[in-house]
Amino acid sequence: MPSPFVISAAVSDALNAGSPVVALESTIISHGLPRPRNLEAAQEFEEILLSAGVTPATIAVLDGVPQIGLDADGVARIANEDMVKASVRDLPILMAKKVSGATTVAATAYLAGKAGVRVFATGGLGGVHRGANVTFDESADLSSLAIAGVTVVAAGVKSVLDIAGTLERLETLSVPVVGYRTTNFPSFWLTESGEQIDWSVDSPAEIADVMASQDQLGHGQGIIVANPLPPELQWEPDEHDAVLLEALAEADARGIRGKAVTPFLLSYIVGASGGRSLEVNLDIARNNVRLAGQIATAWSALASNSAAHRA
Known part of the structure; x- marks a missing residue:
């Protein structure tokens, strides 16, 4: 069967090269901070890593697809759209219904591990x-x-x-x-x-x-x-x-x-x-x-x- 999740090109390239990658959850952005402060924070967290030579892998489920690494539009979506909190048990339901969700610590750790992101x-x-x-x-x-x-x-x-x-x-x-x-x-x-x-x-x-x-x-x-x-x-x-x-x-x-x-x-x-x-x-x-x-x-x-x- 095809892979159930999508790894961004930047994260995939870093993993293949053995370069450092850090996973970031999306619930802290969608539910933990008020708008528009949450988008600024999400961008800041990624920039902290990029400035240190580390590839950020923000994780979320967008339109039913678990994604490891988001582009700028994806980050903006988790900050600006009303999304459910997605734990591990919710992943198959979101996928089947093609619904978006912000991943909790549990779901982020699970998907990061499956993708080979270790931190x-x-x-x-x-x-x-x-x-x-x-x-x-x-x-x-x-x-x-x-x-x-x-x-x-x-x-x-x-x-x-x-x-x-x-x-x-x-x-x-x-x-x-x-x-x-x-x-x-x-x-x-x-x-x-x-x-x-x-x-x-x-x-x-x-x-x-x-x-x-x-x-x-x-x-x-x-x-x-x-x-x-x-x-x-x-x-x-x-x-x-x-x-x-x-x-x-x-x-x-x-x-x-x-x-x-x-x-x-x-x-x-x-x-x-x-x-x-x-x-x-x-x-x-x-x-x-x-x-x-x-x-x-x-x-x-x-x-x-x-x-x-x-x-």
């Missing part, structure tokens, strides 16, 4: 939701990273989630988690969550070595690189804590339950923070895109050296 930059991961022991509400990001051989750079998970529960699930799924120059797992807007992780790495080259070792073992899981914001860029912790408590109380007062909780909390937090949380979101994304570009470059160099030695 992916996002803002924060989805995870185990508060009260999941009752609702069983857990992001598909976690189970997808258990099968997608992609290294994901993220600033941990949002503090509205159950961070300790998320780390426990990742351990159960045997997904390696390493902190970039830290052993304190970040909580998206904040540099530290207080939850400790076992391993840290000090350089992009060291992360590339972990990727190579993972390949040798043949496990197939992805790798999470927890990349905290520098303390001077994080949201002011006292304000963050106060707004989060206010948001949680409001959700409880309105009787919001299950899958509706997290979208409500995130929307409420943007308003209650006067937009400050969005500005931190952008700093997070930039920080992760830069590191992902460095990791992809180190991975490309390592792969090239290995091929030269085999020759």
